[in-house]
Amino acid sequence: MTATGKNKILVVDDEITVCKSIRQAILSEDYEVDMALSGEEALGKDKEKNYDLIITDLMMPGMSGLDLLKQIKASRPEAKVVMITGYPTIRTAVESIKMGAFDYIPKPFTPAELRALVSRAIKPQEAEAVSEAKAVETKIPAGYYYLLGHTWLKLEEGNQAKIGVMPDFLNSIGIITQLELPRIGDFISQGEVCAKITDADRFVHRVWSPATGRVIEINVNLLQDNSLLRRFPFEEGYLFRIEASRLEEDLQGLLLAK
Amino acid sequence: MLQKFLDLPLRIKFILSFLLVIGAGGLISLFLGTRLEHRTIMSLAEAKVRHDLVSAWNVYNEKINDIRDIVLLNSLRDSIQRALLARDRENLLRILSLIRREFKLDILSLTDEEGRVVLRTRNPEIYGDDLSSDPFIARALAGQVVGGTGIVRREILMKEGEDLASKAYLKFIPTPKAAPRPEDHEENGLMLMAASPLLNSQGKVIGVLYGGILLNRNYEIVDRVKDIVFKGEKYKGKEIGTVTIFQNDLRISTNVTDESGQRAIGTRASQEVVETVLKNGKPWIGRAFVVNHWYIAAYEPIKDLNNQIIGMLYVGMMEKPYIDLRNNVMLTFTGMAGLTSIILLLILSAVTSTIIKPLQGMVQATQRIAQGELNHRVAVDSRDEIGQLAESFNRMTENLKLANENLIQWSKTLERRVEERTRELKEMQDYLVQSEKLASLGKMAAGIAHEINNPLTSILINTHLLLEKLEKLDKKDEFYENLSLIAEETSRCTQIVRGLLEFARESKPQKTQTDINDLIERTVLLLENKASFQNIRIVKQLKPDLPLILLDRAKIQQVFWNFMINACEAMPHGGQLTITTDLSENKKAIEIRFIDTGVGIPPEHINKIFDPFFTTKPSGTGLGLAICYGIIQQHNGAIEVKSEPGRGTVFTLYLPLETKDITMKGGN
Numbered sequence: 001m002t003a004t005g006k007n008k009i010l011v012v013d014d015e016i017t018v019c020k021s022i023r024q025a026i027l028s029e030d031y032e033v034d035m036a037l038s039g040e041e042a043l044g045k046d047k048e049k050n051y052d053l054i055i056t057d058l059m060m061p062g063m064s065g066l067d068l069l070k071q072i073k074a075s076r077p078e079a080k081v082v083m084i085t086g087y088p089t090i091r092t093a094v095e096s097i098k099m100g101a102f103d104y105i106p107k108p109f110t111p112a113e114l115r116a117l118v119s120r121a122i123k124p125q126e127a128e129a130v131s132e133a134k135a136v137e138t139k140i141p142a143g144y145y146y147l148l149g150h151t152w153l154k155l156e157e158g159n160q161a162k163i164g165v166m167p168d169f170l171n172s173i174g175i176i177t178q179l180e181l182p183r184i185g186d187f188i189s190q191g192e193v194c195a196k197i198t199d200a201d202r203f204v205h206r207v208w209s210p211a212t213g214r215v216i217e218i219n220v221n222l223l224q225d226n227s228l229l230r231r232f233p234f235e236e237g238y239l240f241r242i243e244a245s246r247l248e249e250d251l252q253g254l255l256l257a258k
Numbered sequence: 259m260l261q262k263f264l265d266l267p268l269r270i271k272f273i274l275s276f277l278l279v280i281g282a283g284g285l286i287s288l289f290l291g292t293r294l295e296h297r298t299i300m301s302l303a304e305a306k307v308r309h310d311l312v313s314a315w316n317v318y319n320e321k322i323n324d325i326r327d328i329v330l331l332n333s334l335r336d337s338i339q340r341a342l343l344a345r346d347r348e349n350l351l352r353i354l355s356l357i358r359r360e361f362k363l364d365i366l367s368l369t370d371e372e373g374r375v376v377l378r379t380r381n382p383e384i385y386g387d388d389l390s391s392d393p394f395i396a397r398a399l400a401g402q403v404v405g406g407t408g409i410v411r412r413e414i415l416m417k418e419g420e421d422l423a424s425k426a427y428l429k430f431i432p433t434p435k436a437a438p439r440p441e442d443h444e445e446n447g448l449m450l451m452a453a454s455p456l457l458n459s460q461g462k463v464i465g466v467l468y469g470g471i472l473l474n475r476n477y478e479i480v481d482r483v484k485d486i487v488f489k490g491e492k493y494k495g496k497e498i499g500t501v502t503i504f505q506n507d508l509r510i511s512t513n514v515t516d517e518s519g520q521r522a523i524g525t526r527a528s529q530e531v532v533e534t535v536l537k538n539g540k541p542w543i544g545r546a547f548v549v550n551h552w553y554i555a556a557y558e559p560i561k562d563l564n565n566q567i568i569g570m571l572y573v574g575m576m577e578k579p580y581i582d583l584r585n586n587v588m589l590t591f592t593g594m595a596g597l598t599s600i601i602l603l604l605i606l607s608a609v610t611s612t613i614i615k616p617l618q619g620m621v622q623a624t625q626r627i628a629q630g631e632l633n634h635r636v637a638v639d640s641r642d643e644i645g646q647l648a649e650s651f652n653r654m655t656e657n658l659k660l661a662n663e664n665l666i667q668w669s670k671t672l673e674r675r676v677e678e679r680t681r682e683l684k685e686m687q688d689y690l691v692q693s694e695k696l697a698s699l700g701k702m703a704a705g706i707a708h709e710i711n712n713p714l715t716s717i718l719i720n721t722h723l724l725l726e727k728l729e730k731l732d733k734k735d736e737f738y739e740n741l742s743l744i745a746e747e748t749s750r751c752t753q754i755v756r757g758l759l760e761f762a763r764e765s766k767p768q769k770t771q772t773d774i775n776d777l778i779e780r781t782v783l784l785l786e787n788k789a790s791f792q793n794i795r796i797v798k799q800l801k802p803d804l805p806l807i808l809l810d811r812a813k814i815q816q817v818f819w820n821f822m823i824n825a826c827e828a829m830p831h832g833g834q835l836t837i838t839t840d841l842s843e844n845k846k847a848i849e850i851r852f853i854d855t856g857v858g859i860p861p862e863h864i865n866k867i868f869d870p871f872f873t874t875k876p877s878g879t880g881l882g883l884a885i886c887y888g889i890i891q892q893h894n895g896a897i898e899v900k901s902e903p904g905r906g907t908v909f910t911l912y913l914p915l916e917t918k919d920i921t922m923k924g925g926n
Binding site for chain 1: 748780783810815
């Protein structure tokens with residue numbers, strides 16, 4: 001936060017138009033948005049300003065987004081970094097979460113999608129007061145695989161798996177006004193949208209799937225009572241069940257709770 | 259030469275070889291045979307002629323003995339002794355002339371005790387001359403009775419009788435091969451003579467009685483010998499046997515005739531004979547040219563009382579009959595040899611034929627077989643080498659036939675296999691073309707996605723920002739509508755790019771042993787939970803106990819899902835989806851069919867439905883079936899479509915039980 005009370009955000013992309021568009025999209029009275037056209041430039045600016053949030057493209061000539069992430073996290077672990085990714089690099093994006101990125105956003109995206117993410121990244125500092133959020137259990141049960149800050153996965157018989165949302169993701173959202181789940185038979189991939197949660201500000205937050213597979217069952221109870229999500233995030237509050245198809249590969253991108 | 263012989267047909271070679279053997283053998287035996295035969299015949303002839311000469315000598319000596327007997331017996335007669343003592347010439351002439359005529363003597367004369375002629379019966383007028391020097395008279399005067407041959411000189415002959423002298427006179431007739439002589443005639447005579455003393459009671463010689471036969475022009479002896487020995491045999495009008503008495507080398511008595519048929523007296527012996535017989539006193543036996551013919555002849559010398567050679571006795575057989583006989587025998591021999599050869603040849607020819615015939619059969623068979631008549635067989639008639647050969651040949655042909663049939667069978671199989679492989683190759687090629695299409699598309703997609711994402715991001719963000727501004731101003735006018743359209747279309751672009759990237763994404767198939775029926779059941783279960791297809795009946799005809807199959811469950815399920823969704827979407831007013839599973843006809847693959855009763859696919863679309871971006875749905879990306887196609891190819895499977903517009907479509911999937919690992923090229 002600056003002296004003016006504004007959150008400082010740095011947008012990093014080698015394409016000036018993209019930088020400008022992003023800046024335009026998130027520029028508001030609450031945020032002060034700077035731009036950098038390379039990782040090196042971004043590092044220099046960050047040393048000066050210690051940004052609250054750095055939004056960086058993953059694929060850049062010279063210093064890559066991942067390198068930038070590493071260097072910032074090394075000097076300022078509290079800094080939040082969001083990766084912009086192209087679809088082919090989604091696996092790298094999942095990797096980046098393991099390395100401490102707050103989240104990622106696949107290109108192309110709408111201003112709304114970006115704002116939702118930014119709000120989630122900035123929100124916790126202001127939304128500490130949300131009472132419901134506090135109630136969320138933060139301890140992850142052993143044996144659960146998870147995509148840091150997003151979703152978890154619990155292996156079941158066969159190649160089936162239960163998938164749910166991590167409490168810290170819910171905490172970053174606040175009040176849930178709407179929950180959108182996939183349909184049975186849908187095929188979802190790791191790192192892609194598997195559910196959407198709308199908050200009180202009508203921001204639609206996309207939930208990344210921890211694994212790849214076909215949806216075989218929906219937790220219909222959630223559609224009636226989404227409070228289950230918060231009350232029993234690792235049990236009755238699961239989202240759906242899939243028949244996983246690339247488990248071995250997918251598990252490498254996840255962390256295992258002990 | 260040898261090569262020419264080797265090139266001849268076997269039959270000719272056989273016959274030529276045998277001819278050579280027979281010819282050589284025949285010629286040698288003919289040569290040896292004729293020589294042997296010639297020598298045998300000739301030696302036989304010589305033996306005969308030698309024997310005949312002995313016979314001739316017998317006749318000759320018998321004649322001498324006759325004369326000797328005559329003079330001996332008469333010398334003992336009293337009347338003659340008395341007349342001699344009385345010199346009663348008249349009486350003597352009467353008695354002795356009677357005896358001479360009776361015994362056909364040429365001369366019969368009487369001398370006194372001193373050798374003076376008392377009476378010549380043939381010429382009584384001349385007497386008183388002294389003959390005591392004559393060897394016959396001299397020996398008789400000494401008391402001996404002698405007989406033999408002797409030369410009688412012309413003057414003596416003249417005394418004994420002029421006619422005898424002229425009888426003895428012979429002019430030489432020129433003879434080929436004769437030894438030259440200074441004289442041109444002979445005037446002395448050759449005589450068979452005997453003399454016997456007349457003894458008184460005291461045993462004292464009182465006279466000598468002698469008699470003789472002049473041999474010159476006297477043919478009695480020679481003809482008699484001829485009659486006895488040769489029995490008058492003739493050969494082609496000519497006497498076979500001839501007998502001659504020579505005085506020296508001169509023929510004085512003979513039955514050898516000249517060209518005109520006259521007895522050939524006056525001709526002479528050949529020099530060769532003269533040398534051997536007259537000069538050396540040896541007998542001569544062999545071929546001799548007598549007058550004008552060849553004879554097989556034997557000569558022996560005639561000697562006088564003093565053992566002087568004075569002439570020759572000759573016996574000869576005409577050579578011609580022997581030659582002819584020999585020739586006949588030779589001819590017969592040759593004829594028989596020829597006949598034998600011909601018979602041998604015939605036998606040989608027959609034998610050769612029996613040997614050659616099966617060989618020729620085999621040659622023909624070989625040619626027919628070479629022309630492809632593999633059913634042809636050689637007749638096996640014998641158990642010998644040729645029979646065995648024929649049998650082996652037949653066996654070989656049988657094997658050849660079998661081999662050939664196998665070959666034909668094999669080539670048919672090969673043809674079928676080639677066809678199969680060609681079809682497979684064609685399929686593979688189609689597959690490659692399709693995969694190539696997919697692969698290059700994948701690469702392009704990745705590139706495009708990356709490049710297009712940035713501008714899309716800018717467009718999307720800015721459009722939305724503009725829209726937001728218009729919303730704030732509450733100006734939902736024409737611009738707003740157009741901007742919304744841009745935003746929507748940009749989102750669609752985003753969807754397309756995502757689809758493309760999904761399509762191009764490289765991911766290793768994770769294959770596990772899967773029960774196809776179970777996978778179908780699970781997929782159908784998902785489908786049945788979809789509320790939108792409630793008016794569609796799903797019928798499953800799943801073959802139980804199908805073998806497990808190695809596949810990527812998620813991907814294959816994706817394919818099943820796509821086909822099911824497509825089928826359901828083809829039946830907007832309801833219908834039936836039949837899903838069947840079974841083993842393929844060749845048991846090498848599992849066959850899965852999705853049969854719907856939907857709208858069907860127009861024929862012009864059938865070949866395009868698997869092409870990326872081909873779609874007939876307004877909201878489709880056209881990637882669904884292309885992705886399915888890719889997945890099935892990754893499993894070495896195949897997809898078949900049959901459709902009848904208005905009646906429905908059948909999609910058939912073939913998933914091989916054993917998979918060769920063909921990884922799909924593609925992705926980024």
